[in-house]
Structure formats: C-alpha cells, structure tokens
Amino acid sequence: MAGEVVxxxxxASMFGMRVRVALAEKGVKYEYKEEDLRNKSPLLxxxxxxxxxxxxxxxxxxxxxxxxxxxxxxxxVWHDRAPLLPSDPYQRAQARFWADFIDKKMYDSGRKVWxxxxxxxxxxxxxxxxxxxxxxAELGDKPYFGGDRFGFADIALVGFYCWFHxxxxxxxxxxxxxxxxxxxxxxxxxxxxxxxKSLPDQKKVYEFVAQMRKNFGVE
Amino acid sequence: MSxxxxxxxxDFWGSPFxxxxxxxxxxxxxxxxxxxxxxxxxxxxxxxxxxxxxxxxPVLLHNGKPLSESSIIVDYINETWPSPPLLPxxxxxxxQAKFWVDFIDKKVFEAGGNIWRSNGEALEQAKQEFIEILKQLEEVLGDSDFFxxxxxxxxxxxxxxxxxxxxxxxxxxxxxxxDHCPKFSAWIKRCLQRDTVAKAIPDSEKVYxxxxxxxxxxxxx
Numbered sequence: 415m416a417g418e419v420v421x422x423x424x425x426a427s428m429f430g431m432r433v434r435v436a437l438a439e440k441g442v443k444y445e446y447k448e449e450d451l452r453n454k455s456p457l458l459x460x461x462x463x464x465x466x467x468x469x470x471x472x473x474x475x476x477x478x479x480x481x482x483x484x485x486x487x488x489x490x491v492w493h494d495r496a497p498l499l500p501s502d503p504y505q506r507a508q509a510r511f512w513a514d515f516i517d518k519k520m521y522d523s524g525r526k527v528w529x530x531x532x533x534x535x536x537x538x539x540x541x542x543x544x545x546x547x548x549x550x551a552e553l554g555d556k557p558y559f560g561g562d563r564f565g566f567a568d569i570a571l572v573g574f575y576c577w578f579h580x581x582x583x584x585x586x587x588x589x590x591x592x593x594x595x596x597x598x599x600x601x602x603x604x605x606x607x608x609x610x611k612s613l614p615d616q617k618k619v620y621e622f623v624a625q626m627r628k629n630f631g632v633e
Numbered sequence: 634m635s636x637x638x639x640x641x642x643x644d645f646w647g648s649p650f651x652x653x654x655x656x657x658x659x660x661x662x663x664x665x666x667x668x669x670x671x672x673x674x675x676x677x678x679x680x681x682x683x684x685x686x687x688x689x690x691p692v693l694l695h696n697g698k699p700l701s702e703s704s705i706i707v708d709y710i711n712e713t714w715p716s717p718p719l720l721p722x723x724x725x726x727x728x729q730a731k732f733w734v735d736f737i738d739k740k741v742f743e744a745g746g747n748i749w750r751s752n753g754e755a756l757e758q759a760k761q762e763f764i765e766i767l768k769q770l771e772e773v774l775g776d777s778d779f780f781x782x783x784x785x786x787x788x789x790x791x792x793x794x795x796x797x798x799x800x801x802x803x804x805x806x807x808x809x810x811x812d813h814c815p816k817f818s819a820w821i822k823r824c825l826q827r828d829t830v831a832k833a834i835p836d837s838e839k840v841y842x843x844x845x846x847x848x849x850x851x852x853x854x
Contacts, residue, residue, distance in 0.1 A: 464736065464769075478728045480735055490724040503712040504698055510705045515686065548686065 419444035420472040422458050424451055426622050428521070428573030429481040430469040431612050435569050436485045438608035440492040482513050485569055499566050509560055512552060513570035519545045520574055527585040528623050529632055539585045543592050550596045557602060564606060568599075572609055575600040579616040580623040640665035643680050643692040645672050647843045649742065650703035651691040652794030652833045657707045659829035660790070661714040704734055707790055719787040733773055733780065734791045740766050741795050748802045749844050750853060760806045767814045774820055785827060793824040793834070800837035801844035 421437070421444050423430035437444055449458055449468050461470045461477035471478045471487070478484050489498040499506050523545055526538025549571065553559055559567035578589045578600075590597045603609045640658065644651045644667040651667075658665050670680055670690050683692045683699035693700045695713070700706050711719040720727050744766050747759035770792070774780060780788035799810055799821075811818040824830050848854070 473725070476725055478725070478732075480732055483728050483731045483735065486731070487724050487728040490727070503709050504695070504700070506712065507700050507705050507709040510708065511700075511702055514702055514705065 417474040418472075420447060421445070422447050422449055422455070422461065422468050422470040422472070424449050424468050425614055426619055427468060428577060431573030431576075432481045432569050433469045433471060433484050433488070434612035435572065435608050436488045436498060438612055439496045439498060439564075439569075440488060441495065442488070442492060482517065482566075482570060485566065489566075497563075497565075498569065500560060500563075505560070509566040512549070512559055512567040515545075516549070516567070516570045516574075520571070524574065524577060524581055527581045528627060529630060531632065535585065539587060542581065542585075543587070543589075546589065546593045546596055550593045553595060553599055558599070564603065568603060572600065572603045573613060575604070576613045576616045576619050577623075580620040583620060584623065584627070638663070639694070639696050641694040642667040643670055643677070643683065643690050643694070644668060645670050645690045646835055647797075647840055648690055649794035649797060650689075652797065653703045653790055654691045654693055654706050654710070655833035656790050656794065656830050657710040657719065659833060660717065660719065660785070661710060663710070663714055704738055704791060707787065711787065717784075719781075719790065721781075721786075730781070730786070730788050733770075733788050737770070737788070737792050737795070741792070742798075745795070745798055745802050748806045749848055750851060752853060756806060760808055763802065763806075764808075764810075764813045767810065767817050771814050771816045774816060778823060779820070785824065785830075789824055793821065793830055796821045797834050797837055797840050798844065801841040804841060805844070805848070 419437070419442055421430070421433055423433070423446060425448060434446075447455075447457070449455060451468070454466060458468065458470060459466055461472060462468075462479045465479060467479070469479075469481055469484060471484045473487075473491070478487050485498060499509055520542075523538055523542040527535060527542055530538055556562075558564050559571070582588055604613070640663060642651065642654055642658075642665055644655075646669060655665075655667070668677075668679075670676055672690070676688060679694075680690065680692060681688055683694060684701045687701060689701070691701075691703055691706060693706045693709070695709075700709055707719070720730055744759065744763040748756060748763055751759055770780075777783070779785045780792065803809055810821075825834070
C-alpha cells in the first residue's frame with residue numbers, strides 16, 4: 415500500500431486538483447511535480463504516451479492516467495480510510511454518472527466562455543449555466559452530491575470553483591446569482607482542508623486565464 | 634439476491650452501446666427483458682423519464698431503478714452480479730482496463746462516424762485515423778486472446794459491439810480492416826465465437842443498411 419507516489423500536474427488544472435483532493439482525503443504523502451505544458455517533460459511523455467496530458471499518478475514507478483480513473487484507483491489502494499465512493503453499486507453508478515456528466519460538459523462549455531466573444535460567447539455562457547443548473551438540481555438540498563459524505567462527484571466538480579471568478583469576469587455573469595446552492599456547496603467543500611489546500615487562489619487563476627486570452631488573441 | 638429480479642433494457646437493435654449491456658448480462662447469466670425504442674419516430678415516456686439528462690439508449694432498469702451510460706451500466710452489472718468477474722481485482726490492472734475503456738469510448742465510434750459521414754478527401758483522412766486507432770488497440774492486445782488477457786472481460790465487452798458497424802465503414806471507406814489490422818480481425822472472430830456475444834450482435838449487413846439510411850438522412854452521397 416505504501417510506496418512512492420508522484421503526481422505530474424499543472425497548478426491550474428481542475429483535473430489535477432481532483433487527484434490532489436483525493437490524495438489529501440486519504441492522507442497520502444506524495445511528490446508533486448509541476449509540468450510546463452508548453453514544454454512537457456520526458457517523464458510525462460513516457461508515462462502518458464497516448465494522451466500526453468496531466469494529471470498522471472506514478473505509484474511505485476507505474477503510471478495511472480485520466481483523473482477520474484486515478485481517483486478510483488486511489489480509493490481502492492487506500493481503501494481503509496475516507497471512502498470516496500459509496501459501497502452500494504447503484505449509488506456508485508450514480509456517482510460515476512454525475513462525474514462523467516461533469517467531465518463531458520463543464521470544461522468545454524467553460525472554455526467557450528473565456529476563449530470567445532459575441533454570439534459565440536453568449537451561447538457558451540448559456541450552455542455553461544444550463545450545465546451548472548442541472549448539477550444544482552441534482553444536488554438539491556443535500557450537503558454533497560453523494561448525500562452526507564463528500565465524495566466522487568464532489569471531487570469531480572470542486573476544482574472548477576476556483577475558475578468561476580475568471581469565467582464570471584470574462585463572461586460578465588455571476589454564478590452565485592444563477593446558482594446560489596452550488597456556491598453554498600462549493601464553500602462547504604472549501605471548509606475541508608483537503609480541498610482548500612488543493613485549489614489555487616481564484617485571483618491567480620484569473621490572471622492565468624487573462625494571460626492565455628492575450629496569447630490566443632481573444633482580447 | 635432475490636429470485637424475482639426485474640431487469641429491463643431500453644434498447645435499439647443497431648446501437649453498439651445497447652449491445653454492451655446485453656453481452657454483460659449474458660456473461661453473468663442474468664435474464665432480462667428488452668424493449669425496442671423507436672429512435673426515429675418517438676422516444677417512449679419511460680425512456681425520457683428514466684434518462685432525462687441525455688434521453689438516450691441504453692437505459693438499464695433494475696427493479697425499476699434506472700441507470701444510463703453504457704460503460705457505467707456494465708460496471709454496475711459487474712459489481713451487482715460478481716461472478717464471473719469482468720475486471721481484474723488488482724487495482725493497477727483494473728485502472729489500466731478502465732483507461733482502455735475510456736480510450737475506446739472516446740475514439741472508435743467517433744472515428745467510424747467520420748468515415749460514414751464524409752466524402753472525398755475528408756473520407757480518406759477519416760479512414761487513416763480510424764486504422765491508426767485500431768493499430769493502437771492491436772498493440773494493447775499484443776499476443777493475448779482478449780483485452781482481458783486469457784479471459785474475455787470488460788474491455789472486450791466495450792469494444793466488440795462497435796465492430797458490428799465495421800462492415801459499413803469498410804463499404805463506404807473502400808477498405809478492409811483485416812488487410813490493415815489482422816490481429817484485431819482475429820480478435821473480432823474470437824469474440825463472435827462466444828454465444829454470449831453472438832446473440833447480442835446483429836447481422837453486419839443489417840447495420841450497413843441502417844448506416845446507409847443515416848447517410849441519406851444526413852444528406853451525404
């Protein structure tokens with residue numbers, strides 16, 4: 415169970431944050447290696463030859479790729495504490511369904527908000543907010559997506575919270591105005607040390623996105 | 634487990650995603666009822682209420698409780714009826730299997746779709762990309778009988794139904810998978826020898842006619 419744990423990551427990646435949160439929930443010590451995504455390390459290219467993306471978890475020298483797969487792996491290896499998935503198969507399937515929804519919908523619609531202008535941006539905004547509203551409806555009055563316990567679907571979504579300030583500023587909208595319950599959920603998650611220590615400051619993310627917009631010539 | 638289990642699939646005969654669910658249940662020896670949806674005419678109330686987010690097949694209703702997304706459904710089937718196991722028990726091997734399921738899910742059907750949806754230069758490129766993906770999967774297979782190793786498993790279940798559309802890709806693309814990826818072809822034949830698989834997969838000629846119809850509907854000729 416113990417052994418060498420290395421995480422290849424990028425500080426602003428909401429996918430990398432999922433793995434950081436999972437490792438923190440389990441109290442696992444690991445070495446964090448920051449990747450320059452414009453100049454990927456030979457280690458990254460060797461460990462993830464198919465997608466060449468972060469995050470990659472390297473456990474005892476063996477790589478695991480794709481953030482949600484990594485989180486499930488972490489849950490299984492360090493199975494004696496802080497379960498991240500429910501034990502009931504139906505509830506596990508629900509958790510996986512919502513994590514998959516978040517994977518399919520959130521990044522692309524959010525990306526449209528900060529990389530486009532005019533009509534295209536308006537369409538992206540609408541899509542992004544519709545997706546958040548769907549998630550808010552699923553959350554309902556529960557403290558977390560899985561119910562009373564912080565878990566898999568929460569981990570899948572929470573990294574996007576530190577990107578909201580950037581989306582809101584460039585898209586000219588307020589997530590709190592549209593989805594107050596979701597913001598309440600996010601703040602609840604941020605009270606957990608495993609989350610607050612894994613997410614970067616939203617101002618830093620905003621500055622990063624502002625720079626990327628300049629690089630892409632969006633301004 | 635009670636003997637009176639209600640297992641219902643909301644189905645479409647040509648959907649590889651539905652075939653995955655049927656094969657998984659067959660492998661586990663679980664009986665089920667399947668209800669054909671009319672995807673062109675009008676989706677049933679049950680489908681729309683069971684899968685409000687995507688409104689797609691397959692939906693598995695287990696004792697009335699709905700599940701959607703084929704790979705997630707197969708995972709559920711594996712966990713609910715543990716024998717025979719479709720995934721390795723070792724967490725690392727399991728993660729590798731899930732990685733390839735994700736790769737196949739992201740790449741194969743879309744690449745095939747790029748073939749039947751296009752013409753001319755775009756079609757040639759789509760063909761090349763499709764063959765590259767199969768070659769990548771051939772490397773993963775190596776010299777094993779199945780993606781699961783000696784035993785037919787999760788990755789095989791996710792992949793084999795997609796091959797029911799290959800004849801259509803071959804006819805519209807003017808190529809044969811066997812010429813470029815003989816190992817992959819051999820794996821297809823091996824899987825189709827399993828009764829649990831053969832009875833869930835429709836005739837390729839019927840699928841070809843379906844795809845031809847879809848091409849017309851999409852205005853491609």
